[in-house]
Every structure is written in C-alpha cells, then in structure tokens.
Amino acid sequence: LPWPDHVLSYLDFLPRHDSLFILKYEDLHDNPLQVVQNLVTWFNRSYTDLDYQRIINQSAFDQMRTIEEQSGTPLFDATYPEARDNGFRLIRHGKPDGWRLCDTNESRINHLFREHLGPRFDEAMRRFGYFK
Numbered sequence: 001l002p003w004p005d006h007v008l009s010y011l012d013f014l015p016r017h018d019s020l021f022i023l024k025y026e027d028l029h030d031n032p033l034q035v036v037q038n039l040v041t042w043f044n045r046s047y048t049d050l051d052y053q054r055i056i057n058q059s060a061f062d063q064m065r066t067i068e069e070q071s072g073t074p075l076f077d078a079t080y081p082e083a084r085d086n087g088f089r090l091i092r093h094g095k096p097d098g099w100r101l102c103d104t105n106e107s108r109i110n111h112l113f114r115e116h117l118g119p120r121f122d123e124a125m126r127r128f129g130y131f132k
Contacts, residue, residue: 004120011127024128026096032056061094080116097130 001009014020021042028035036055040047047055057063068091077084113121125131 002120003117004124005118007124008120008127011124028059029096032059061091065091065094083116 010020010022014022021039023035023039033052033056036052036059040052068089072084073090076090080088122131
C-alpha cells in the first residue's frame with residue numbers, strides 16, 4: 001500500500017473514531033517531552049522521567065540517522081528498493097518541515113516522491129496541513 005493511501009486511510013478513519021494518535025515529526029521536534037507524554041497517556045501507560053528521556057534520545061535525529069545508515073529502513077527499502085539505490089534517505093535533514101527542502105531544492109528526490117507515491121501524495125500532504 002503506497003504511503004499516501006496508508007496515511008489517507010487513517011485520516012479517513014479519524015473522524016469516526018477517537019482511538020487514533022497522530023504523531024508528526026514537527027510536533028515531536030518542537031516539544032518532545034509533551035508529545036511523548038501524550039503518547040504514553042494515549043497508550044494508558046505510565047513511565048518514569050528516565051524512560052521519557054530514553055525515548056526522546058532514541059528519537060533524536062542523529063540516532064535515527066545512524067540506525068538508518070547501519071540497517072536501513074526495512075519496510076521502506078522492501079517497498080521502494082530503487083529509491084535507496086538513487087540516494088533517497090528517509091532521515092534527511094532532521095529539521096521540521098525538512099521535506100520542503102526536497103520539494104524546492106532536491107528535484108530528483110521530489111520526482112521520486114511523486115513517481116513512487118503517486119498523485120495522492122499531494123492530497124495526503126494537504127490533509128496533514130503541509131500543502132495548501
């Protein structure tokens with residue numbers, strides 16, 4: 001199932017149910033502790049301050065980039081094997097709205113997005129509030 005279809009299926013599900021937690025990198029980047037606490041509450045769990053710090057550290061850009069370089073991203077790599085061969089990385093810039101860089105400055109990667117993810121990519125990005 002292409003990423004846009006996957007994402008849109010969840011967004012279509014959301015208005016009918018209150019049991020979906022949407023997590024965006026930008027939110028995690030801007031306020032990691034609050035987002036992780038909200039997620040833990042959503043799971044109906046309780047963690048210590050040390051647990052929260054460990055989760056935040058494992059979600060840091062440098063840590064995620066290292067993991068991607070060491071072991072790839074198995075699901076993405078299996079679905080889009082040629083993307084990795086063409087230099088695509090899921091963990092690219094580590095900045096909120098970093099995907100915008102690929103939309104304006106990295107036209108090759110932008111082309112790969114559109115080629116592999118299809119026309120519903122723009123719809124998914126719009127519904128998440130990334131495109132107007």
